[in-house]
Amino acid sequence: xxxxxxxxxxxxxxxxxxxxxxxxxxGEITAIIGPNGAGKSTLLRALNGQIPRxxxxxxxxxxxxxxxxxxxxxxxxxxxxxxxxxxxxxTVLEFVLGGRFAWATNSGWGWETERDLEVANAVxxxxxxxxxxxxxxxxxSGGERQRALMARALATEAPILLLDEPTANLDxxxxxxxxxxVRKRCDxxxxxxxxxxxxxxxxxxxxxxxxxxxxxxAVHSGTPQEVLTPEILQEIFELRVxxxxxxxxxxxxxxxxxxx
Amino acid sequence: MCFLCLFVATCSAVSRRALIIxxxxxxxxxxxxxxxxxxxLPARVTRVVSLAPNLTEIVFAVGAGDKLVGRTSYCDYPPxxxxxxxxxxxxxxxxxxxxxLKPQVVLISTSSQLEVFTQQLQNQNIAVFVTDPHDLEGxxxxxxxxxxxxxxxxxxxxxxxKLRERTTAVEQAVKGKQPVRVFYQVSSEPLYTAGHxxxxxxxxxxxxxxSVTANVPGAWPKYSNESALAAxxxxxxxxxxxxxxxxxxxxxxxxxxxxxxxxxxxxKINDDYLTRPGPRAIDGLxxxxxxxxxxxxx
Amino acid sequence: xxxxxxxxxxxxCALLGAVLLLAIVSMSLxxxxxxxxxxxxxxxxxLGSSACGLTQDQFDILFQIRLPRILLAAAVGxxxxxxGAGYQALLRNPLAEPYLLGISNGAAVGTMISLVFxxxxxxxxxxxxxxxxxxxxxxxxxxxxxxxGATPERLILAGVIVTTFLSSVIVFVTTLMDATRIRSFTFxxxxxxxxxxxxxxxxxxxxxxxxxLALTLHARSLNLLMLGERDAFDLGVEVGRVRMVxxxxxxxxxxxxxxxxxxxxxxxxxxxxxxxxxxxxxxxxSIPAAALGGALFVIVADTVARTIIAPRELPVGAIxxxxxxxxxxxxxxxx
Numbered sequence: 106x107x108x109x110x111x112x113x114x115x116x117x118x119x120x121x122x123x124x125x126x127x128x129x130x131x132g133e134i135t136a137i138i139g140p141n142g143a144g145k146s147t148l149l150r151a152l153n154g155q156i157p158r159x160x161x162x163x164x165x166x167x168x169x170x171x172x173x174x175x176x177x178x179x180x181x182x183x184x185x186x187x188x189x190x191x192x193x194x195x196t197v198l199e200f201v202l203g204g205r206f207a208w209a210t211n212s213g214w215g216w217e218t219e220r221d222l223e224v225a226n227a228v229x230x231x232x233x234x235x236x237x238x239x240x241x242x243x244x245x246s247g248g249e250r251q252r253a254l255m256a257r258a259l260a261t262e263a264p265i266l267l268l269d270e271p272t273a274n275l276d277x278x279x280x281x282x283x284x285x286x287v288r289k290r291c292d293x294x295x296x297x298x299x300x301x302x303x304x305x306x307x308x309x310x311x312x313x314x315x316x317x318x319x320x321x322x323a324v325h326s327g328t329p330q331e332v333l334t335p336e337i338l339q340e341i342f343e344l345r346v347x348x349x350x351x352x353x354x355x356x357x358x359x360x361x362x363x364x365x
Numbered sequence: 366m367c368f369l370c371l372f373v374a375t376c377s378a379v380s381r382r383a384l385i386i387x388x389x390x391x392x393x394x395x396x397x398x399x400x401x402x403x404x405x406l407p408a409r410v411t412r413v414v415s416l417a418p419n420l421t422e423i424v425f426a427v428g429a430g431d432k433l434v435g436r437t438s439y440c441d442y443p444p445x446x447x448x449x450x451x452x453x454x455x456x457x458x459x460x461x462x463x464x465x466l467k468p469q470v471v472l473i474s475t476s477s478q479l480e481v482f483t484q485q486l487q488n489q490n491i492a493v494f495v496t497d498p499h500d501l502e503g504x505x506x507x508x509x510x511x512x513x514x515x516x517x518x519x520x521x522x523x524x525x526x527k528l529r530e531r532t533t534a535v536e537q538a539v540k541g542k543q544p545v546r547v548f549y550q551v552s553s554e555p556l557y558t559a560g561h562x563x564x565x566x567x568x569x570x571x572x573x574x575x576s577v578t579a580n581v582p583g584a585w586p587k588y589s590n591e592s593a594l595a596a597x598x599x600x601x602x603x604x605x606x607x608x609x610x611x612x613x614x615x616x617x618x619x620x621x622x623x624x625x626x627x628x629x630x631x632x633k634i635n636d637d638y639l640t641r642p643g644p645r646a647i648d649g650l651x652x653x654x655x656x657x658x659x660x661x662x663x
Numbered sequence: 664x665x666x667x668x669x670x671x672x673x674x675x676c677a678l679l680g681a682v683l684l685l686a687i688v689s690m691s692l693x694x695x696x697x698x699x700x701x702x703x704x705x706x707x708x709x710l711g712s713s714a715c716g717l718t719q720d721q722f723d724i725l726f727q728i729r730l731p732r733i734l735l736a737a738a739v740g741x742x743x744x745x746x747g748a749g750y751q752a753l754l755r756n757p758l759a760e761p762y763l764l765g766i767s768n769g770a771a772v773g774t775m776i777s778l779v780f781x782x783x784x785x786x787x788x789x790x791x792x793x794x795x796x797x798x799x800x801x802x803x804x805x806x807x808x809x810x811x812g813a814t815p816e817r818l819i820l821a822g823v824i825v826t827t828f829l830s831s832v833i834v835f836v837t838t839l840m841d842a843t844r845i846r847s848f849t850f851x852x853x854x855x856x857x858x859x860x861x862x863x864x865x866x867x868x869x870x871x872x873x874x875x876l877a878l879t880l881h882a883r884s885l886n887l888l889m890l891g892e893r894d895a896f897d898l899g900v901e902v903g904r905v906r907m908v909x910x911x912x913x914x915x916x917x918x919x920x921x922x923x924x925x926x927x928x929x930x931x932x933x934x935x936x937x938x939x940x941x942x943x944x945x946x947x948x949s950i951p952a953a954a955l956g957g958a959l960f961v962i963v964a965d966t967v968a969r970t971i972i973a974p975r976e977l978p979v980g981a982i983x984x985x986x987x988x989x990x991x992x993x994x995x996x997x998x
Contacts (some may be wrong), residue, residue, distance in 0.1 A: 155896060179899030190891040192755050193944040198666060203887050207899035213881040214947075216669050261898065554858035555976075581974060589695035590732075590857055591724045592974035619728060 106131055106297045107152060107182065107265050112161035114147055114321075121147040123321040124161070129265060129297040134287060136308035137301045139318035140342055145301045148318070149267050152299065154178050165265075179207035183263035185254050185271050191243045197253055198238050201225045204260030228259040232286065248279040255283060259290070266290065266298040272307065280304070284311045305359045309333060309351075317341050333357040406492050410469050410515055416458055417474035418608075419641035420496070421446050423508050424472070426524055426644040429515035435466045441608055442637065442645070460485055470494050470514065474642075498642040500567035501532060501650075508644065524644065531647050532571065535654045538661040539573030545657045547574040548598035548625065551585055553617035558588040565604075565639045568646060572653035573661075574600070590619035598623055600630040600657055607637035632656040667945040675948055679955035686959050687737065690966045691729050695973035698725060731864055736856050736965040736979070737958035738867040739924050740934075742916040744957020745875045747931025748938070748950045749913045752885040753906060754818055755892075757939070760931035761917045764818070765825030769799025770921035772829055775836055789863060792922035796914040799825055804910070854927035854980030856965050867923050874916040875954040881905055882946035889944065927964075927980045929987025930957050936994055960986075 108128040114121045122144045129135055137145045150156055152163060154170045163170040165181055183204070205221040217225075229235055232252040237245060242253065251271065258266060266287065272280040288311055290296045302308055308315055309329040316326045319341050325332045338346045344361055351358040414435035415421040421440035424433050430445055435452045452462040455474075460482070463471060471486055475497040483493050494514065498504045505525045512521020547569060551557035559565050559576065562584040569576045577596040578588065601620060605613045614633060616626050625631060634656070638649030655662050688707060692700055698721050705715035706725060714722050743761065750759040761767050773795020777787040806821035878885070884905045887895035896902050920927065938952040964982040971977065 153897060155893075175896070175901045176899045179897065182897075184894075184897040186891075186894065186897070189894060190755055192757065193889050193939065195890065195944055196666070199945065200890070202666070203890070203894075203898060206883060206887055209883065211880075212899075212901075213884040213905070214879070215883060216947075217666075257898075555855050556857060578974075583975070586975040587857075589969060589974045589976055590728045591694050591696040594724055594728065595696045595720055597720065622723065 107163070107165055107299075109148075109152060109163045110161055112148070112151060112159060112163065114144075114151055114156060114159050120321050122151065122159075125318075125321070125323045127316060127323060127326075129299055131264070131295040131297050132291050133313040134291055134298045134300060134311055135314045135316060136312035137299060137316050137318060138303070138305060138308060138341075142320075143318040144321040145318055146269055147321075149184070149269050149299065149301055153182055153184055153267060176207050176212065179261065179263070181263050182265045182267060183258035183261040185258045185266065185268040187270055187273055189242070189250065189254060194241050194243070196239050196241055197229065197234055197245070197256075198225060200242050200253055201229055201234075201256045201260050204228075204257040207261055207263075224262065225256075225260050228256045231259065232256040233282075247274045248276060251275055251279065251283065255286060259286075264294070264296045266296055268298065268300045268302075270301055270303065272302065272304055280307060287311070305333065305338075309356050309358065310354060329357050333359055406514065407469055412466070412468045413470050413472060413515065414452060414463055414466060414468040415440060415472045416452075417455060417472070418442070418637070419643035420472040420474060420507075420511070421449075422641060422643040422645060423511050424515065427508060427512040427515065427517040427521040429512070429517045432515055434468055435463060439608060458482070460489075464489055464491070472496070472511070499562060499564060501571065501646065504642045504644075504646055505529065507642070528644060528647050532650065535650055536571055539654055539658050542573055542658050542661060544573055544575035546596070546599045547576050547602055547657070548593060548596060548600075548620065548623075549576055549578065549602045549604070550613065550617060550620070551604065552613055553615055556588050556590055556593060556617050556619065557585055558593075560584055560586045564642045564646075565649075568639065568650050569602075569653065572650050573658050574602075574653065590617070593617065594619045594623070596623075598625045599628075600632065601625040602639075602653065602656075603631060603633045604636035604639045605633050607635045609636040667943055667948045672948045672951070675942060676951050676955065679952060679959070683737070683955050683959050683962075686962050687730075687733055690962055691725060691733055693966050693970055694724070694729055695970060695976075696721075696724055731861060732856055732965070732969075733962055735864055735867060735923060736961045738864070738871045739856065739920045739927060740930055740957035740959070740961025741871040741954045742867070742874060742920045742957070743927060743930040744934035744938075744953040744960070745871070745878055745950060746913040746916040746920075747957075748935035748946070748953040749878050749885070749909045749916075750931070751935055752889045752946055753909045755889055756819065757936060758932070759819065761913065762826065762926070762928060762931070764803050764822035765799045765829055766796050766803075766914055766917045767921050767926050768826050768829035768833065769795040769797075769802075770918040771795070771926060772832055772836075773798075773918070774922050775833065779836070785862065789866065789919060789922040793915060793918035796918035796921070797911075799829065800910050800914045853978035854925045854983070856924045856961075856979050857969070857976060858924075863923055867919050870915060870919040871954070871958075874912050874919075875951060877912045878909065879947065879950045881908060882950055885909070885946040885950075886944075889946070925978075925980070927961060927983055929983045929991065930961060933987045933990050933994070934960055936991075940994070 106129050110126050112125040113123050125148065137148065139145055151159055165173060165178065170178065202217055202221060202225050205217060205224065209215045229238060232255055234249065234252055234256060237249060242250065245253065251274065268287065271283055275283065284307060287298050291298055300308065300312065312329060314326065315329050315332050316323050317332055317337065318324065324341060325337050333348055335346050335348050338359065347360045347362055348357050411432055412434045413424065413432050415424055415433060416437055418437065418440045421433065421436050422442055424430060425443050425446060433449050436446055436449045437458060438451050438454045440446050450466060453459040468491060470492040473483060473493055473495045475495055483495065486493050496507045496510065498507050505528065508525050509521050512518050549559040549565060549569065551559060558578045560578055560581040560583040566576055566579050577598055601616055603613055605611065616631055620626055634649060634652045638645050638652060691707065692698065692703055702716045703725055706713060706717055706722065709715065711726050717725065747760045750761060750764065751757055770792040773791035774788055777791040781787040803818065803821045803825050806824060807818040884900045887898055887900050888902065888905060892902055934957040935949065935953040938949045938956055942948050942952055961979065961983065964986060965979045968977045968979040968982045
C-alpha cells in the first residue's frame with residue numbers, strides 16, 4: 106500500500122533519514138522504534154508527503170507520492186498527531202467532521218453531507234465519545250482529546266494510518282484502548298498502520314512488524330520476536346536490557362537493566 | 366516641614382501613606398508653579414530669538430532686525446530674515462542651538478504649544494516673551510510690546526498708528542454694507558475651517574464678512590461637509606500661496622454648488638497674510654475687503 | 664452550540680443584512696444638518712428619483728454627502744472585519760489583526776507616497792495603498808519564516824517589527840511636511856470618512872464584497888487551518904495556496920480601506936471576535952457575519968463621529984477605539 110525505497114532526507118548538513126526502505130501492508134501494524142533523533146517523526150512526515158525534497162521514492166498504491174495532489178493523498182493516508190492546537194472553541198462533532206474535508210466536492214467551501222455525518226457519528230461511537238459529542242474540545246481531558254484525534258483520522262476513511270507517538274500523554278487504560286482501536290481497524294477493514302512509539306512493550310503486543318531506527322537508518326526490521334533481542338536492543342539504545350516472555354501473551358517483554 | 370514629618374510619623378499606617386502621597390504631590394506641584402520665577406530682562410536687549418514667523422515679521426517691522434540672532438525655518442519674511450541663523454521649525458526648535466546663540470530673550474507664540482520648552486529656557490536663564498494675539502488689537506499690542514522691549518518704541522508706535530489708520534480706512538469703507546456670508550476654507554480634504562478663536566475670524570469681521578463658522582468653538586475645527594453645504598456661503602476664501610505653495614487652491618467638493626462657487630466668488634488670498642498675526646495682517650484685511658466689497662474701493 | 668448548517672448561515676446573514684439596511688437608512692437621517700425625516704425616507708425609498716419635498720440643498724446633503732459616506736463606512740468596516748477574520752484564522756490567533764501585522768501601516772505609507780508625489784492623480788492612491796500593503800505583507804512573511812515555517816509567534820513578532828518601522832517612516836515623512844499638511848495627516852491616520860471622492864466608492868464596495876466572498880469560499884479550509892497548519896495539511900488542505908490567498912485578499916481589503924479612509928482601528932479585532940462568540944468559530948458563518956457586522960459597526964461609529972460635536976467632526980478611529988478597547992478588554996476576560 107505505502108512503501109518507501111532508499112529514502113534519504115537531508116537538512117542542511119544533517120542527514121535525518123538515510124537509505125531507508127519500508128513497506129506497509131494491509132492489515133498490519135508496523136511500529137517504528139528508536140532513540141530520540143533517530144529520524145522517526147521525519148520518516149512519518151515524509152510518508153505523508155509533507156517533506157518536499159527527498160531522494161529515493163515513496164509509492165502510494167504504486168504511484169509516486171509527488172505526482173499526487175493533496176486531497177487524494179489525504180483520502181488514502183490519515184495522520185494521528187500528538188496534540189491539536191485548540192485556540193478557537195470547537196465542538197467534538199465539528200472537530201471530527203474536519204476529517205471529511207478530503208471528500209468534499211468543492212475544496213474550501215461546501216457543506217457536510219448526510220454521509221459525512223453518518224461516518225462522523227460512527228467513529229465517535231467507535232471511540233466512545235458519543236456523550237461528549239456537543240462538548241467543546243478544550244473542555245475534554247487529555248485522553249478524551251486523543252480519542253477525538255483518533256476519531257478524526259478514522260473519519261477520513263483512509264486505509265493507511267500514521268500515528269506519531271499516540272500514547273505519549275495517555276494513561277494506561279487509554280493507551281490500551283487506542284491501540285486496540287488501531288488493531289481492530291487493521292483486522293476488520295484491512296487498514297495498514299504505522300505507529301511511531303517509545304513504548305516497546307506496547308508495540309510488542311500490538312505490532313505485526315517492528316522497525317528499529319538509529320541515526321536515520323532502518324537497522325533492523327521484523328516481527329517482535331525477531332528484533333526484540335538483548336543484542337539488537339543494546340545496539341540501538343546502548344543499554345543493557347532483559348528480554349523474557351510475557352507470562353500471559355507469550356510475546357517478548359523488555360525490561361531495561363539499570364545498574365545502581 | 367518638620368512639623369509635617371512628625372505629624373506623618375504619628376499617624377496610623379493607612380492614613381500615613383495617604384499623607385505621604387499628598388505631601389509628594391504638593392512638593393512636585395510647588396516645584397512646578399515655583400517656575401513662574403521671572404527671568405529679568407537686561408536694560409538693553411541686543412540678542413533675540415524668534416520661534417514664530419509672525420514674531421519674526423514684527424521684529425523686523427519695528428526696525429530691530431539686526432537684533433535677531435535666531436529664527437525658525439518657517440520665518441521667511443522679510444527676505445532679510447533668511448540671513449538669520451535657523452534653530453529648527455516651529456514645532457521642534459533645537460534647545461541647544463538656541464542656547465548656543467546666547468539670546469537674552471526668546472519670543473514664543475503659544476500656538477506652538479511650547480510650555481515645556483519655555484520651562485527649559487528659563488532654566489537656562491533666558492527670558493521668555495510669550496504672545497498670542499487672537500485679534501487685531503492683540504497684534505497692535507504685541508507690536509508695541511516687542512518694540513518697547515527691543516528699544517524701538519518710537520518706530521513701533523509709528524507702525525501701529527499707520528496700521529490702525531489703514532484698518533480704520535477699511536472699516537469705514539465697508540461700513541453700512543451688508544456683510545458677505547463667507548466660508549473660510551483651511552483645507553479641502555479633510556475639510557477644515559476657521560472657528561471662533563482663530564485670528565482670521567476677527568479680520569473677516571472687520572473686512573465686512575460674516576464668517577459662517579464664526580461661532581464654532583475652537584480655532585481650526587474640522588467641519589462637517591453637510592453644514593458647509595447648508596451654509597450656502599456667498600463667498601469662499603482660500604488661503605493659499607505664500608509659504609503654502611499651491612496647496613488648497615481648489616474649493617472642497619461640498620461647496621462646488623454653493624452660491625459662491627456658482628458666481629465665481631472664490632478668492633485666493635496669500636495664506637501668510639491671514640495666518641500670521643503680524644503687520645502683514647493688514648494686507649490680508651485689505652485684500653479680503655477689496656475682494657468682498659469691490660465697489661467700496663473704487 | 665449547534666453545528667453550522669447552510670440554513671443557519673443564510674438566516675444569520677439575512678438577519679444581519681436586514682439590520683445593516685436598517686442602519687443605512689436610519690443613520691442617513693442623522694447628521695450635523697437637520698433633515699425632515701418623512702421626506703428623507705420617501706426620497707430614499709424612491710432611490711433618489713423623487714425629491715419628495717426636500718429642498719435642493721437637503722437632497723444634495725442626503726444623496727451627495729451622507730449616503731456616500733455611510734456606504735463608504737460600510738465598505739471600510741466590512742473590509743477591515745473580513746481581513747481581521749482571515750488573519751485570525753490563518754495565524755490561529757484570535758488577537759491577530761491587520762494593524763498588528765503592519766499591513767495598514769504599509770498601506771498608509773503607500774498612500775502618503777501617492778499624495779506627496781502624485782497628489783493630483785487620484786487612482787494612484789488605492790494602487791499605492793495596495794502596493795504598500797502587499798510590500799508590508801511580504802516583508803512580514805519573509806521575516807517570519809524560520810526553519811519550522813512561519814509559526815504564529817514569529818509572524819506576530821515580525822508584524823510588530825514591520826509596524827513600528829513603518830510608523831517611524833510615517834512620523835519621519837509628516838515632520839518633513841509643512842504644518843498645514845501635518846494636521847490633515849494626523850486626522851487621516853486616525854481615520855476619516857469625510858473625504859474620498861465618489862469615484863473610489865464603487866471600487867471600495869466591490870472590493871469589500873469580492874474579498875468577503877473570496878475568503879468565505881475558502882472557509883472550510885480556514886476552519887482546518889485554524890486548528891493547526893500541520894493538521895490541515897494532513898487532512899487535505901493545500902496550506903501554501905490558501906495562505907497566499909488569505910494574504911492577498913486581506914492585503915487588498917486593508918489597502919482599499921486605508922486608501923479611502925486612513926487607519927480605523929479595532930474593527931478587525933473586535934468584530935470577528937464578536938461574530939465567533941455569538942455564532943461559533945466556523946468560518947462559513949463567521950466570515951460573512953464579520954463582514955456585515957463590521958459594516959454595521961463603522962456606520963454607527965462614524966455617525967457618532969459626525970454628530971456628537973456637530974458641526975465639528977471627530978475622527979472615526981477615535982470612536983471605534985473608544986467602543987472597541989473596553990469591549991476588547993471585556994472579551995479578553997471572557998476568553
